[in-house]
Amino acid sequence: MFKKILIANRGEIAIRIMRACKELGIKTIAVYSDADKNALHVQHADEAIHIGDSSPKESYLNADKLIRAALDSKADAIHPGYGFLSENASFALKVASVKLTFIGPSADSIRAMGDKAESKIAMKKAGVPTVPGFEGLDSEKDLKKAGREIGYPVLVKAAAGGGGKGMRVVNDESELSESIESARREALNAFGDERLLIEKYIPNAHHIEFQVFGDQHGNLVHLFERECSVQRRHQKIIEETPSPLLISPLREEMGSAAVKAAQAVGYYNAGTVEFIVDPDTLTLRQGSGQGFYFLEMNTRLQVEHPVTELVVGLDLVQWQLRVAAGERFPYSQEQLAQHGHAIECRVYAEDPANDFLPSTGKLLQYIEPRGPGIRVDSGFTAGDEVTHFYDPLLAKLIVHAENRAIAIRRMQAALKDFVVHGVVTNIDFLQAVLSHPDFANGEVTTRWVEKTLESGSLLPENRQQAVELQSLIAAALADLAIDNRQSKIDNRSEPDPYSLWRNPSGFRN
Amino acid sequence: MKLHFNDITLDISSNGKTFALTLDDKTIQAEILHAEIGKLDLLIDGQRVTAYVSSDNAKRWVTVNGQTFVLTKSSGARKGGHAHHAAGELTAPMPGQVRAVNVSEGDAVTKGQTLLVLEAMKMEIRVQAPRDGVVSSVLVTGGQTVEREQILVKIENG
Numbered sequence: 156m157f158k159k160i161l162i163a164n165r166g167e168i169a170i171r172i173m174r175a176c177k178e179l180g181i182k183t184i185a186v187y188s189d190a191d192k193n194a195l196h197v198q199h200a201d202e203a204i205h206i207g208d209s210s211p212k213e214s215y216l217n218a219d220k221l222i223r224a225a226l227d228s229k230a231d232a233i234h235p236g237y238g239f240l241s242e243n244a245s246f247a248l249k250v251a252s253v254k255l256t257f258i259g260p261s262a263d264s265i266r267a268m269g270d271k272a273e274s275k276i277a278m279k280k281a282g283v284p285t286v287p288g289f290e291g292l293d294s295e296k297d298l299k300k301a302g303r304e305i306g307y308p309v310l311v312k313a314a315a316g317g318g319g320k321g322m323r324v325v326n327d328e329s330e331l332s333e334s335i336e337s338a339r340r341e342a343l344n345a346f347g348d349e350r351l352l353i354e355k356y357i358p359n360a361h362h363i364e365f366q367v368f369g370d371q372h373g374n375l376v377h378l379f380e381r382e383c384s385v386q387r388r389h390q391k392i393i394e395e396t397p398s399p400l401l402i403s404p405l406r407e408e409m410g411s412a413a414v415k416a417a418q419a420v421g422y423y424n425a426g427t428v429e430f431i432v433d434p435d436t437l438t439l440r441q442g443s444g445q446g447f448y449f450l451e452m453n454t455r456l457q458v459e460h461p462v463t464e465l466v467v468g469l470d471l472v473q474w475q476l477r478v479a480a481g482e483r484f485p486y487s488q489e490q491l492a493q494h495g496h497a498i499e500c501r502v503y504a505e506d507p508a509n510d511f512l513p514s515t516g517k518l519l520q521y522i523e524p525r526g527p528g529i530r531v532d533s534g535f536t537a538g539d540e541v542t543h544f545y546d547p548l549l550a551k552l553i554v555h556a557e558n559r560a561i562a563i564r565r566m567q568a569a570l571k572d573f574v575v576h577g578v579v580t581n582i583d584f585l586q587a588v589l590s591h592p593d594f595a596n597g598e599v600t601t602r603w604v605e606k607t608l609e610s611g612s613l614l615p616e617n618r619q620q621a622v623e624l625q626s627l628i629a630a631a632l633a634d635l636a637i638d639n640r641q642s643k644i645d646n647r648s649e650p651d652p653y654s655l656w657r658n659p660s661g662f663r664n
Numbered sequence: 665m666k667l668h669f670n671d672i673t674l675d676i677s678s679n680g681k682t683f684a685l686t687l688d689d690k691t692i693q694a695e696i697l698h699a700e701i702g703k704l705d706l707l708i709d710g711q712r713v714t715a716y717v718s719s720d721n722a723k724r725w726v727t728v729n730g731q732t733f734v735l736t737k738s739s740g741a742r743k744g745g746h747a748h749h750a751a752g753e754l755t756a757p758m759p760g761q762v763r764a765v766n767v768s769e770g771d772a773v774t775k776g777q778t779l780l781v782l783e784a785m786k787m788e789i790r791v792q793a794p795r796d797g798v799v800s801s802v803l804v805t806g807g808q809t810v811e812r813e814q815i816l817v818k819i820e821n822g
Contacts, residue, residue, distance in 0.1 A: 504785075509757065509758070510757070512757055512758035512784075512787070512789070513758055513759070513760070513784045513785040513787060514758075514759075515759045515760075515784070515785075516720075517720075519702075519718035519719075519720060519725060520702050520716055520718050520725070520727075522716070543758075543759050543760045543761060543783075543784035543785055543809070544785070545785060546785055547785040570730065571729065571730030572730070573730075574716045574727045574732070575732070576702075576716065576718035576725035576727070576732070577718065577720065577725065579734070580732075582730075582732070583731065583732075586730070619729075619731070622728050622729050622731050623731075623733060624692075625706075625708055625713050625715065625728045625729075626715065626726040626727075626728045626731075626733045626735070627669055627672060627674065627687075627726075627733075627735065628674075628685055628692065628694055628706070628708055629704055629706060629713070629715030629717055629726050629728060630669055630717060630724040630726050630735050630737075631667045631669070631674050631676060631685065632683060632694060632696060632704065632706065633704060633715075633717045633719075633724075634667060634724075634737065635665075635667070635676060635678075635683070636696065636699070
């Protein structure tokens with residue numbers, strides 16, 4: 156096993172990895188940028204190394220600085236977390252070239268799954284269902300022909316793409332030419348690569364992904380699905396497992412397809428195979444392979460891994476470390492089962508009333524919920540500054556309960572106990588989604604948030620006027636108490652009026 | 665005494681342990697049961713209420729029953745909390761960093777043209793001209809950090 160690991164990441168995921176290291180007796184090294192000097196992940200580590208300026212390019216995305224830090228601190232492995240350099244094949248190679256272990260799959264697996272066109276070709280070859288479509292077409296004439304064959308609406312998307320960039324929905328042949336041109340331009344700008352692929356557009360899709368896990372001895376299993384259809388701007392907001400849509404034997408079929416997909420690229424460590432599922436064709440479906448399609452594979456640990464951990468009862472990060480060190484993964488597919496239901500809500504520092512734009516500031520209060528079946532993975536504490544440099548994820552709130560209905564109620568109660576002052580959060584918005592009948596019925600598709608917001612039926616919960624009045628009274632009494640206190644003789648000089656609260660009896664007359 | 669939050673005025677009188685708060689001719693009885701840093705336990709018209717309260721200059725963040733409100737305290741009950749910007753002033757819709765400034769003073773711009781690009785938390789926002797006009801001043805430079813509502817560019821009618 157490793158003695159010391161450098162975590163090439165920040166925030167909640169860096170802390171999550173450090174926890175697993177501590178439990179396995181491994182020393183941890185944090186890296187940090189200027190903005191993160193006092194960040195929580197730095198305090199959690201055994202050692203911390205400053206790697207540069209706040210801009211990610213100068214710090215968390217700088218491969219050479221990270222590797223230098225690992226060598227200087229005599230680490231024997233690097234965990235990339237998610238985001239940043241986690242899916243960068245040349246970083247994985249660089250790490251290996253200086254005789255350090257990259258905690259993740261091989262650079263070849265990362266590369267094979269990194270290109271949307273190449274991976275789709277590989278999946279077709281391996282017998283994994285893919286969205287009907289074509290890769291490697293160049294001329295507009297060929298794409299037009301392909302569009303007719305597939306049938307509109309179609310999707311043109313960048314082969315090198317991700318995050319919705321270089322992607323266009325084409326409803327009719329008359330829009331094709333313009334869509335190709337603008338998708339190419341965006342793809343070239345974002346990825347330096349203008350190759351496109353064209354495929355059937357499935358408008359009412361569920362996003363269902365399978366966690367896979369393998370060791371370096373050829374063992375590879377799936378750890379069931381995660382339903383991630385609640386999305387905004389291609390970003391997941393709420394994830395859960397099991398999926399309310401999946402029933403046997405579809406679950407087993409998709410699980411086998413996920414394993415097949417991972418095997419096709421010689422995968423080991425934790426990975427996620429994403430599928431889109433068309434509920435309209437599912438109901439008609441008889442044979443196999445219809446209704447679900449391979450979308451892409453994420454060759455890293457996923458943000459939403461905790462819901463899987465709770466339901467299958469495994470510590471995925473500990474197992475990442477153990478299989479990277481050469482251990483065998485001891486569980487066969489038959490030994491794995493789902494227990495109960497888990498939901499994750501991503502609490503973001505963003506303002507739903509301001510078009511979900513990020514909100515920055517100092518966390519004046521930050522109180523996490525507690526209770527049976529509640530887990531919070533977070534990278535912040537009260538007094539921390541939320542800056543504009545990084546992802547607006549404040550915390551992941553995860554609940555586990557015996558069934559879906561109870562898990563939803565547990566999440567609603569937990570969100571109610573989450574207090575964040577200083578930045579605006581999406582907590583109200585999460586509550587609005589959780590209490591919507593479509594969510595209760597498991598009918599949310601990937602475009603649901605957008606459509607429901609447009610229709611006006613997903614406004615933040617109608618604020619109870621009584622609660623608003625109570626808040627006003629609370630604000631007034633807090634201020635009044637301070638004024639009272641200040642008018643009395645007070646020989647201590649306390650510059651911040653709210654620090655008077657340290658002596659509560661002061662305003663109890 | 666009177667306190668003003670947003671555009672609401674509260675008239676408050678104290679009667680020993682209890683307070684009487686009047687707004688819009690309605691009077692509410694309230695009592696502070698317990699207080700600690702950032703948290704008040706109150707009795708409002710006989711109902712127990714726990715409120716988390718934080719202060720940031722004139723701003724008050726209050727959470728009651730899982731709902732968070734941001735109130736602005738003022739010296740008088742003037743309408744409108746937001747700063748009013750003149751029609752030709754383009755402001756930052758979010759705090760962040762200026763990634764690119766595409767125009768300079770004196771440039772003629774057309775409606776929809778991207779004048780500058782802001783970046784925050786991995787998100788890119790294009791600030792576009794709301795109408796045709798001429799750039800009368802550019803108040804920021806590339807790389808600069810800006811606050812929400814900060815004025816970025818001024819445009820005059822061409």
